C-alpha cells in the first residue's frame with residue numbers, strides 16, 4: 652500500500668528492526684549469489700513472511716498493542732489501497748495461485764486482473780494511489796492468497812475500522828488511522844531489506860505494484876525462470892520513483 656504510515660513518538664524497537672533489515676538483506680544477497688533458482692526465490696518470500704510473523708508474535712508480550720485491533724475477516728478497506736511489494740513476493744503469489752486455484756477461481760481472478768489493469772493504465776501512479784482500486788485477490792471481503800500475502804498487507808492494522816473507512820474511502824490519509832506501530836515498523840524494515848537485496852542482486856525493479864505485477868507473472872507460465880534470467884517481466888508494474 653502506498654502512503655506509508657510512520658508511527659509517532661519514540662520507538663525503542665527501531666534498532667532491532669534495523670538489525671533485522673540488515674540481516675535479511677545480507678542473507679538474501681548471499682542466498683541468491685549461490686543459487687538463482689525458482690525454488691530459491693520462493694524461499695526468499697517465504698522466509699521474509701515467516702520472519703515477520705515470528706517477530707510479531709514474539710513482540711506481543713514486550714510491546715503489545717494498546718487496545719484490541721479492529722482487523723477481522725470481512726473488513727477489507729485496506730485492500731483498496733495500492734499494494735506495493737517486491738518481485739519475489741509477486742512470484743510466490745503467482746505460484747500459490749497456480750497451485751491452489753481451481754479453473755473457475757482462476758478465470759475470475761484473470762477477469763479481475765484485466766479490469767484492474769484497464770483502470771490502472773488510464774491513471775498516473777499518483778492518481779492510482781488515490782483511486783482505491785480493489786486488489787484483484789480480494790473476494791467477498793477476504794484475501795484469496797492470505798498465506799502468501801505481501802508484507803504490507805501483514806503490517807497494516809487498525810484500532811478503528813471506522814477510521815479506516817473514513818480515511819481510505821474518503822480520500823484521507825492512512826496516517827490518520829490509529830494503529831499498533833510494531834507491525835508497521837517491522838514490515839517497513841523487512842520490506843526494505845528484501846527490496847534492497849533484490850536490487851543489489853541485479854534485479855532493477857524494487858517496488859512492484861501487485862495488481863499489475865501479478866498479471867505479468869501469471870501471463871508467463873515460467874515467470875520465475877524468465878525473471879531470474881533478467882527478463883524484465885515486471886517493467887510495467889514497477890514504481891522506480893514514487894512520482895507520477
Ligand code: SF4
Pocket residue numbers: 729730731734786787788789790793794795796797800801804
Ligand atoms: S493481497 Fe490480499 S490482503 Fe493484500 S490487498 Fe490483496 S486481497 Fe488484501
